[in-house]
Amino acid sequence: MRLLPLFAGVGLAALAGCVPAPSTPPPAPAPRPVPVPVAAPPPAPVLGADWRDWPLTPGDWRYRAASASYGAAGVAPVATLRCDLGTRQVTLSRAGTAPATLTLRTTSAVRALSATPDPRSPGMLAITFAASDSFLDAIGYSRGRFVVEGGGLPTLVIPAWPEILRVVEDCRK
Numbered sequence: 001m002r003l004l005p006l007f008a009g010v011g012l013a014a015l016a017g018c019v020p021a022p023s024t025p026p027p028a029p030a031p032r033p034v035p036v037p038v039a040a041p042p043p044a045p046v047l048g049a050d051w052r053d054w055p056l057t058p059g060d061w062r063y064r065a066a067s068a069s070y071g072a073a074g075v076a077p078v079a080t081l082r083c084d085l086g087t088r089q090v091t092l093s094r095a096g097t098a099p100a101t102l103t104l105r106t107t108s109a110v111r112a113l114s115a116t117p118d119p120r121s122p123g124m125l126a127i128t129f130a131a132s133d134s135f136l137d138a139i140g141y142s143r144g145r146f147v148v149e150g151g152g153l154p155t156l157v158i159p160a161w162p163e164i165l166r167v168v169e170d171c172r173k
Contacts, residue, residue, distance in 0.1 A: 047155075051105055051147050051157070052107070052143070052144070052145065054145075054147070054155075054157045055157065056145060056157050056158070056159055057070075057078060057156045057157050057158060058072050059071040059072045059073075059077075059078065060072075060073070061159070061161045061163040061164070062077075062163070063163040063166055063167070066082065066083040066085065066167060066170040066171065067080065067081070067082040067083065067167060068080065068081045068082075068163035068164065068166070068167050069081075070158055076095070076123070077095075078094060078095050078156055079092065079093065079094045079095075079148065079156055079158055080092075080093045080121065080124065081093075081163075081164060081167045082120075082167065083131065083167050083168075083170050083171035084171075085170075085171065088130065088131040088132075088171055088172075089128050089129065089130060089131060089171070090128070090129045090130075090131055090133075090136055090167065090168055090171050091118070091120075091126050091127070091128050091129075092104075092126070092127045092128075092129070092139075092148075093118045093121050093124040093125060093126045093127075094115070094124060094125055094148050094153070094156060095123060095124060095125075095153070096115070096123075096124065096125040096151060096153045097117060097123060097125070098117075098125075098151070099114070099115065099116050099117065099125070100114075100115050100125060100150060100151025100152070100153065101113070101114055101115070101150055101151065102114075102115045102125070102127065102148055102149065102150040102151055102153075103147075103148075103149050103150045104127075104135070104139070104146060104147070104148055105146060105147040105149070106135075106138040106139055106141075106142035106146045106160075107138075107142045107143040108138050108141070108142070109135060109138040111135055112150070113127045114127070115127050115151065125151070125153075131168065131171035131172045132172065136164075136168045137165075137168070139160065139164055140160060140162075140164040140165035140168060141160065141165075142160040143160070144159065144160060145157055145158060145159050145160055146158055146160055
């Protein structure tokens with residue numbers, strides 16, 4: 001009697017070996033689409049309360065005979081400083097077309113000034129100073145940067161490099 005369960009187990013094993021193997025593997029599950037991340041636009045820089053920490057407007061100063069321009073290479077400058085030797089006036093121009101009140105900030109002074117379209121530079125607004133105006137020294141000696149803002153125009157944070165004082169000195173000679 002004990003042999004019967006043994007033969008029954010062997011018989012079942014033999015029957016299991018008779019099942020044909022599948023000729024092809026089962027189909028793989030359909031691949032799930034991988035979500036493509038959408039690049040979010042870079043956030044606008046958050047400007048802190050202290051303008052001296054704001055990032056500089058991209059560009060460099062370029063000096064040329066009693067005039068200096070600031071901006072990125074290969075595009076129109078965003079600001080210019082030029083001396084009119086005949087009138088001994090220094091003109092600060094920035095990109096813009098409609099008359100506006102612009103605020104200039106330096107580490108030692110702040111001024112709100114009227115800017116009008118610059119007849120010598122289309123597409124620019126101009127502020128004119130007497131060459132002897134001490135505010136030009138405040139711009140040139142400002143610690144690292146000065147700011148031109150207002151009139152609904154983008155704020156310019158411009159480095160206070162030697163080109164500024166060179167133009168002023170050209171006009172004071």
